[in-house]
Amino acid sequence: MSKATGRAHQTRTTFRMSYAVATDIEAPPERIWSLLTAAADRAFKLKVEVFEVPRSEGEARMVWADGMAPVFRGERTFTLTQHGGPTRFEMEEVYSGLMLPLIAGSLPDMGPHFEAYARDLKKEAERDEHG
Numbered sequence: 001m002s003k004a005t006g007r008a009h010q011t012r013t014t015f016r017m018s019y020a021v022a023t024d025i026e027a028p029p030e031r032i033w034s035l036l037t038a039a040a041d042r043a044f045k046l047k048v049e050v051f052e053v054p055r056s057e058g059e060a061r062m063v064w065a066d067g068m069a070p071v072f073r074g075e076r077t078f079t080l081t082q083h084g085g086p087t088r089f090e091m092e093e094v095y096s097g098l099m100l101p102l103i104a105g106s107l108p109d110m111g112p113h114f115e116a117y118a119r120d121l122k123k124e125a126e127r128d129e130h131g
Contacts (some may be wrong), residue, residue: 008063010110015100016096016112019115021115021117022089022118023122029060035125040105045066046066050077060080060123062077064076067097071097071101072100076091076093078091
């Protein structure tokens with residue numbers, strides 16, 4: 001597995017736009033999962049569509065979604081993968097739908113937010129792991 005850089009990247013087509021980031025964290029998946037799921041109240045309602053808890057080795061995944069396909073939908077996926085060594089954290093948000101071409105220009109650039117999220121999660125998980 002190649003090293004994840006923590007740098008966000010964007011891809012875009014007419015009816016799909018996504019942001020993604022990945023970083024390697026020196027902490028067990030269970031510790032990272034506890035940080036991801038310790039959510040305070042949100043300003044908007046999201047539906048949790050997938051909630052696959054971590055196993056000792058393998059993958060954990062959580063998917064949040066909002067909106068109505070095929071008009072406009074947002075979906076954020078969190079994935080933790082470990083096969084020995086550090087835990088790979090990946091986060092991707094996908095916007096899709098027929099309205100995307102009309103509103104894409106008004107959507108914020110999520111790249112810096114994704115990089116900060118991954119950096120802060122890594123720092124917190126490793127701080128607690130290493131004391």
